[in-house]
Amino acid sequence: MAAFWLMKSEPDECSIDDLARAPGQCVPWIGVRNYQARNFMRDAMRVGDGVLFYHSSCAVPGIAGLAEVASAPHADDSQFDPASPYHDAQSKPDAPRWQCVDVRLVKKTRLLPLTEMRVLPQLATMQVLQRGSRLSITPVTPAEWAAVTALLET
């Protein structure tokens, strides 16, 4: 049984349109530098899991499309790139600290704004809506997934 996730991306870095233009409409989810979020990718995600693609730190934050986990976990190359903002000098190539998965577009949807999500009782349990929640990757329950995907059809 596949699981479901919400993954935040800053559209300045990688928007839903950037994902749509990427080769194979697939990108490695680089740049996660939080252990809890890394552990979700490294330990819990499976190929085929559903992903809510969320735009954060932008004019209208919200869910911008549906995607899926498209690879097993692998090393995040940006940790070894001194020119990258995600460079981690402490991480050694023989023991990479940061892992990521590839994420493939399923479909771009209408934008479901955070403000709309906040007033919908069926979404009230979503982790991304909880007070003080900052985690860039959060699990989504089957019920939440069903509610969000239904809303995106409307």
Added chain:
DNA sequence: GCCAACGTTGGC
């Protein structure tokens, strides 16, 4: 730019 909330670091 502000600031609440949370994560990480490092002295002890």
Added chain:
DNA sequence: GCCAACGTTGGC
């Protein structure tokens, strides 16, 4: 292992 200081996230 505690916890204060500092850094980051991310909505507004």
